[in-house]
Amino acid sequence: MNEVLIRKTIHDYIVATWLSGDERDFSDDADLLQAGILDSFTTLNLAAFLDESFRAALDPTEINPHNFRSVNALTQTVLAKLALASTSP
Amino acid sequence: MRIDRLVAPFARTSPEHIAVDGPGESLTYAQLDQLANRFANYFRAHGVAPGDRVGVHVPRGARAIAALLGASRAGAVYVPLDPSSPPARMKVIAADCGLQHVVITPTLLSNWLAAGVCAPVCHLYLATDGNTPTPPAGVIIHPWADIAAASPAPAVAGSDSPDDLAYLLYTSGSTGTPKGVMISHRNALAFAEWAAQTIALAPADRVASVAPFHFDLSVFDLWATFSRGATLIVVDESTVLSGRRMLDRIHAQNITVWYSVPSALMLMLDGGGLEERGAPSLRVVFFAGEVFPMRHLRRAMAVLPRARFHNLFGPTETNVCLAHALPEIPAETEAAIPIGQPSCGDSIAIVDEQGRPVTDGEIGELLVDGPTVMLGYWNGGQPLPARHPYPTGDFVARRPNGDIMYHGRRDHMVKVRGFRIELAEVEAALTQHPGIREAVAFAKEGHLVAAVLPSDPGLSVLAIKRHCSARLPPYMIPSDVRLLAQLPRTSSGKVDRIAVQTSIADCIPSSPKPSAEVPGERNP
Known part of the structure; x- marks a missing residue:
């Protein structure tokens, strides 16, 4: 799956799940914590979604505010995870 | 008995026994006792006087506990402040209770400084090492090294009255701002002592701490554990929210006593592997805060045959006032389990709208009186004493055998994942936005809408x-x-809350993908 598609999938999931489908004002750089979208509870929901959608099973240490800050940060986290998975034996 | 007197006896008789374990730090009874003394002596040296409020804005753990105990030993009233709440809410609480002294971590401090520290806070005590930023005028920041170097000489509050105020717990308020529930030493220990006796809590017990300290479930975790010289296993929130990791921790740490909202237990049932792996060390499961869906309760009891389950009930204002032990798995035909019979020395009455006692089977409001009923609401320093008996706002009915059954709330208070929320406070926050004319909040299937x-x-x-x-x-x-x-x-022009809920329910789009990790996303 390419970067554009990953970004769009995450974007659409967040809009549908936590913004009641309202995309206005929501950019891929928007701070999810400050937006009241992510807390410790919804973070785990999102981590489960990344695992199901992209087979990107994050370690507990990777589930942190830095990696989950925005749609862009999440996309990079998924890409890094997938790249690692494809290079390991 | 008083909270500040706990711990010290075990520091003498079993100094090497672990009092608090994790996350990241573990303290023996002797170490916890000394650290609490250091906090107490340091607070006193910096002007904390008996009855002053001391905020503790530190993630759950050994350091936070030592600070709570230290504040209590200085004769102060401790105020647990939620580390996940925004600075704006902390400001409202600080202003309400005239908070001059706050124990805080460097990370949370930088959030506060960015948002502007508010009067009357003027002393900030760092609970860990870290950069000490430049404080704004009129505020003193005390580095951790100074507190760690303070005298460990025994400190104990000057007063020995159990009726002094011990702590304030801020709960969601129906007037739109949080309100401070005033709990005395007697109130807290009436419950902790009852619970410790009921389950014969002993030094060998390993009690899980999963509830936030600003949440009344933690009163058992802390003070029942320390009243018996047992060990408190503090589990961080992200572990609690991952059922699998929580179960790993129960196994690794041999946790014997558990107290949580049902959601936390259900996380271990669904996706946590509780049914495959069991949890043989658990001997007591207390739950409270919300209704345990019967199907899941039956599953939990079936996989934990050694554990005795107890349903506890009571608002923050009365602590736990009713309790129901479940000697066996409830029958499949049972629609709900009782919230129990009076506990902790409390007495109850069930009355109709005119205040007359109702007959068995009839629904009325639950009134509670006895040692667990709070002193009152802090109310900006003009305390509103509790009414006696205290009207809980809960509708209940009594069965012929004396068991009390729960029938909902009389007001707009809801529970989401066990957290108590006054809808009026959410609505007040919403309508503060200049672009919002009106707002109605309600809970639906574990979500706030x-x-x-x-x-x-x-x-x-x-x-x-x-x-x-x-x-x-x-x-x-x-x-x-x-x-x-x-x-x-409605015909009177008021917003029709029921119709709002129905109209929204009718147009709810397909719900998000359910996740095994998240109980709120699941239909029980």
């Missing part, structure tokens, strides 16, 4: 969430925000 009538058509859901996130703790931010063109009204 807000129906919003905007005055600004350009207002987005994201803008509303951002606004809420700066004012409310995460669990009070509506997860589902609906922008409506109009709100249904």
Whole structure:
């Protein structure tokens, strides 16, 4: 799956799940914590979604505010995870 | 008995026994006792006087516990402050209880400084090492090294009255701002002592701490554990929220006593592997805070045959006042389990709207009196004493055998994942936004939903969430925000709350993908 598609999938999931489908004002750089979208509870929901959608099973240490800050940060986290998975034996 | 007197006896008789374990730090009874003394002596040296409020804004753990105990030993009233709440809410609480002294971590301090530290806070005590930033004028920041170097000489509050105020717990308020529930040493220990006796809590017990300290479930974790010289295993929130990791911890740490909202137990049932792996060390499971869906309760009891389950009941204002032990798995035909019979020395009455006692089987409001009933609400320093007997706002009915059954609330208070939320406080935060004319909040299937009538058509859901996130703790931010063109009204012109809920339910889009990790996303 390419970067554009990953970004769009995450974007659409967040809009549908936590913004009641309202995309206005929501950019891929928007701070999810400050937006009241992510807390410790919804973070785990999102981590489960990344695992199901992209087979990107994050370690507990990777589930942190830095990696989950925005749609862009999440996309990079998924890409890094997938790249690692494809290079390991 | 008083909270500040706990711990010290075990520091003498079993100094090497672990009092608090994790996360990241573990303290023996002797170490916890000494650290609490250091905090107490340091607080006193910096002007904390008996009855002063001391805020503790530190993630759950050994350091936070030593600070709570130290404040108590200085004769002060401790105020646990939720580390996940925004600075704006902390400011409201600090102003309400005249908070001059706050123990805080460097990370949370930088959030406070960015948002502007508010009067009357003037002493900030760092609970860990870290950079000490330049404080604003009039504020003193005390580095951790100074507290760690303070005298460990025994400190104990000057007063020995159990009726002194021990702590304030801020709960969601129906007037739109949080309100401080005043709990005395007697109130807290009436419950802790009852619970410790009921389960024969002993030094060998390993009690899980999963509830936040600003949440009344933690009263058992802390003070029952330390009243018996047992060990408290502090589990961080992200572990609690992952059922599998929580279960790993129960196995690794041989946890014997558990007290949580049912959601936390259900996380271990669904996706946590509790049914495959069991948890043989658990001997007691207390649960409270919300209704345990019968099907899941039966599953939990079936996989934990050694554990004795107890349903505890009571608002923050009365601590636990009713309790029901479950000697066996309830029959499949049972619709609900009782909330129990009076406990902790409390007495109850069930009355109709005129205040007359109802007969068995008839629904009425629960009134409670006895040692667990709070002193009152702090109310900005003009305390409102508790009414006696205390009207809980809960509708209940008594069965012929004396068991009390729960029948809902008389007001707009709801529970989401066990957190108590006054809908009025959420609505007040929403309508503070200049682009919102009216708002109605309600709970649905474990979610907080807000129906919003905007005055600004350009207002987005994201803008509303951002606004809420700066004012409310995460669990009070509506997860589902609906922008409506109009709100249904009753003939008197008031918003018809029932019709709002129905109209929203009718147009709910397909719900998000359910996740095994998240109980709120699941239909029981």
